[in-house]
Amino acid sequence: MPATDYKPRPYDGPSREEVLAMRKQYANPAIFTMFKDPIMIVEGHMQWLFDDTGKRYLDMLAGIVTVSCGHCHPKVTAAIRDQVERLQHATTIYLHPGMPAFARKLASKMPEGLDVTYFVNSGSEANDLAIQIARTYTGNSDVIALRNAYHGASPFANTLTSHSTWKYPVNPSGGIHHAINPDPYRSPFSGTPEEIASKTAADIRDLIRFSTPGKVAAFIAEPIQGVGGTTHGAKNFLREAYAVIREHGGLCIADEVQTGFGRTGDHYWGFQNFDVVPDIVVMAKGIGNGVPLAAVTTRAEIAQSLTNRIHFNTFGGNPVCMAAGSAVLDVIDEDGLQENSRVIGARLKAGLKRLMAGHSLIGDVRGMGLMLGMELVRDRSSKEPAKAETLEILERAREMGVLFGKGGIDGNVLRIKPPMCINAEDADFAVDVLDQAFASIR
Ligand code: PMP
Secondary structure, eight states: OOOOOOOOOOOOOOOOOOHHHHHHHSSSOOOOSSSSSSEEEEEEEETEEEEOOOEEEEESSSSHOOSSBBBBBBHHHHHHHHHHHHOOOOTTTTSSHHHHHHHHHHHTTEEEEEEEEESSSHHHHHHHHHHHHHHHHHHHEEEEEEEOOOOOHHHHHHHHHOOGGGGTTTTOOOOOEEEEEOOGGOSSOOOOOHHHHHHHHHHHHHHHHHHHOOOSSSSOOSBBTTTSSSSSOOHHHHHHHHHHHHHHEEEEEEOOTTTTTTTTTSSSSSSGGGGGOOSSEEEGGGGTTTTEEEEEEEEEHGGGGGGGGGOOOTTTTTTHHHHHHHHHHHHHHTTHHHHHHHHHHHHHHHHHHHHHHHOEEEEEEEEEEEEEEEEEBTTTTOOOOOOHHHHHHHHHHTTTEEEEEEEESSEEEEOOOOTTTTTHHHHHHHHHHHHHHHTTTO
16 A cells, blocks of 8 residues: 555544444435445545545545545635635625635636536536526527436436436436437447447437427536446547537537536546537536535526526525635636646556456456446457446455445446545556455455
8 A cells, every 4th residue: 555644643433333323313214324334434645545544545535536635635624714704695696705616716717608607516407407598598498318328316407317226216307318428338229339328429419309399408428437337438429419509599508517527637627538619518516626616607698687586595605615616617717637647547547457367257448547337248259247346356355455436327337436535656566456356356
């Protein structure tokens, strides 16, 4: 395990067993823990997490792709502390410099014209709002999302989400259609990834023709699907899909909740890897490095459509989250985190690909920058998902001090999306641990 100077404080709170018992009795039973024997995390520093016994873990999931700069990054923590001491809350009915200043800073990171931002508190809420804006602006109702997408768990965002595992049988919103996924690894179409991308984009035209009045409000897609297992189409997919949607009167929404803020390495935003400019950008998770903060950015004339009614969000744009978000943008630049994602991500991906030669369970390694995925299959030609084996690998890695995530509708994809501050030594260690984990379950 790579060394660190950081010493966690001794933990003196309730025991792990007491916390488990409290959760069991008082918390909603729908929340779940990873690992057979749940870990209790009580402290974090940059890429490191510490449990109640002081055991250190390398966090290769970043609190589910949320801790962009590093756990408790000193600059982000200082900005939050300073703001909490001055003013925690007053709402947007009063002026405060934090909200418009952070909106301006976000605009400086966006393609020209995408410069008006509405702040909310979670990715689900942001996606709800993005669809509301698109429907209000276009006057159309139908929305196209992709199969295998995850856009949130609020009743409306949940209808955009395309995994039976996350769906309750309540159907809160109609008019959502899920198009075929462009991921070449499991596509129903054949051909090169580019041909599959074109066939998939062309199928959206048919979907619109058969399932809608011929006009749509929006197309929403994660440039690289996160929860779905780091899946994406060839470079031409989004470009061709956006063209079809715009032909039918719709707006294009990029859900950058996981792909934004430099994580994909070559670009600040995930959509830039595919040469497209969306009409609406949805952000959450990494934008706040762990505080509840999400945002919807669009063009001024589109945002204007919301003004025909009163719209208000009690915590949206609160000074503490604005201070955190603003510090996050500074840290990404000052610490060179996009470049680090590019360089360390390429090293990590090469290491993961090398493991394929020795471990036949690895069916695919994919992704960009520090947004990587490794799909485990029992057989490389049938691609039968290796669900139980994936859990086993996660357990073995945890024993060796590395925490990975799990994704994909079958739960057979290792999600490898660490805080963007990890270094080469950490990346090599993570690969070694996976190598040993695979060897141990052969
Ligand atoms: N969009 C994407 C791409 C996500 O990954 C998530 C969360 N996993 C969401 C939206 C929803 O965000 P939240 O959990 O903050 O509501």
